[in-house]
Amino acid sequence: MKSLLKKIFLLSSVFIIPINAQETASATATGSFSVLGYTTVTRLADLMFGDLVLGDNTTVQPTSPKAAQFLFNGSPNTRVQISITYPRDLTCGSNTLRFHSTSAVFNTISNPTTATPFLEATGGEATTGNDGNLYIWVGGRVMAKKKQPVGSYNGLMKIIVVQP
Amino acid sequence: MRFMYIILCLFLGNSIFYCQQNLSVIKLNDIYFGSDFGGKEKRLKHTDDGTAKFQIHSKIETDIVITILIPNYFINANGLEKIPISFSDENAGWSTVDNISSRITFDPRQPLILSIKENQIIYVWIGGILHPSQSQRSGKYTGNITLTVQTLPRN
Numbered sequence: 158m159k160s161l162l163k164k165i166f167l168l169s170s171v172f173i174i175p176i177n178a179q180e181t182a183s184a185t186a187t188g189s190f191s192v193l194g195y196t197t198v199t200r201l202a203d204l205m206f207g208d209l210v211l212g213d214n215t216t217v218q219p220t221s222p223k224a225a226q227f228l229f230n231g232s233p234n235t236r237v238q239i240s241i242t243y244p245r246d247l248t249c250g251s252n253t254l255r256f257h258s259t260s261a262v263f264n265t266i267s268n269p270t271t272a273t274p275f276l277e278a279t280g281g282e283a284t285t286g287n288d289g290n291l292y293i294w295v296g297g298r299v300m301a302k303k304k305q306p307v308g309s310y311n312g313l314m315k316i317i318v319v320q321p
Numbered sequence: 322m323r324f325m326y327i328i329l330c331l332f333l334g335n336s337i338f339y340c341q342q343n344l345s346v347i348k349l350n351d352i353y354f355g356s357d358f359g360g361k362e363k364r365l366k367h368t369d370d371g372t373a374k375f376q377i378h379s380k381i382e383t384d385i386v387i388t389i390l391i392p393n394y395f396i397n398a399n400g401l402e403k404i405p406i407s408f409s410d411e412n413a414g415w416s417t418v419d420n421i422s423s424r425i426t427f428d429p430r431q432p433l434i435l436s437i438k439e440n441q442i443i444y445v446w447i448g449g450i451l452h453p454s455q456s457q458r459s460g461k462y463t464g465n466i467t468l469t470v471q472t473l474p475r476n
Contacts (some may be wrong), residue, residue: 179471179472179473179474180342180471180472181344181469181470181471181472182342182345182377182469182470183346183347183358183467183468183469183470184346184347184348184375184467184468185348185465185468186348186351186352186373186374186375186447186465186467186468187352187463187464187465187466187467188351188352188354188373188392188449188464188465188466189352189353189354189461190353190354190355190356190357190363190395190404190451190453190461190462190463191356191357191460191461191462192356192357192358192359192404192453192457192458192459192460192462193356193357193358193359193459194459194460195358196341213380214421223326228352231459232324232458232459232460233458235458235459235460251352263470280324282385309432320408320459321459321460
């Protein structure tokens with residue numbers, strides 16, 4: 158039994174000594190920095206409905222030369238969020254002409270015929286091109302009442318592009 | 322047999338006692354360089370706000386060596402874009418008290434050997450120098466700094 162005790166004691170000593178000799182502890186901190194991107198949005202063209210006959214309506218498709226056109230420039234090949242706000246009415250003094258949003262399209266080159274439609278007329282996600290460009294075209298529809306006062310009607314459309 | 326069982330329990334008890342960690346390191350703060358446009362160097366001295374802060378505690382009096390694993394780059398979310406990061410001796414400091422005036426500057430690229438008393442706390446602050454390029458892609462970039470403390474055997 159004494160011999161066994163001696164073995165256990167020696168065994169525990171063998172285990173204990175190296176464990177107590179050196180200890181290590183560590184912790185990790187995460188560093189972060191956000192690079193801001195230079196971005197611009199330029200209006201290239203207004204949405205032009207042209208002349209309208211009383212009691213008639215007209216629609217401008219986003220692929221039409223009459224569509225509003227914007228150019229966003231930011232970081233290349235980057236996913237961005239586009240948000241388009243339409244006027245409720247076009248106005249001429251105190252007279253109003255009801256405006257209806259229809260659809261909008263985007264492309265990385267200046268060609269609306271090969272553009273991709275947004276899922277919603279109010280915009281959505283898109284990816285900039287190799288040069289950071291993203292072209293956006295916006296259409297709309299207006300309807301003149303039979304007794305619509307004549308005049309030149311206009312309204313403001315806003316576009317917001319968020320680049321992360 | 323019962324006697325052997327008692328001895329075995331004593332042995333395990335001893336082992337557990339001796340395995341207890343006398344040394345601990347806690348991260349108190351991450352490093353935050355803020356946000357800015359590319360092309361501007363971002364320097365974070367150890368006395369600036371936003372540095373990483375660590376707390377070292379020892380239950381026993383001992384000598385320790387502190388080594389810091391520092392990254393070469395901060396990397397963006399897709400892992401493809403990098404910002405080089407460098408360090409100098411203005412970027413790291415340590416102190417036994419938690420204030421700026423008592424901090425001692427050291428080079429985080431080299432191991433630091435210190436003596437720590439029983440139940441003493443040592444604080445370590447680490448900053449760095451980020452070098453975003455003029456054409457740096459926008460977005461968030463991150464990197465890890467790991468501080469490791471090892472006790473040294475005393476003669």
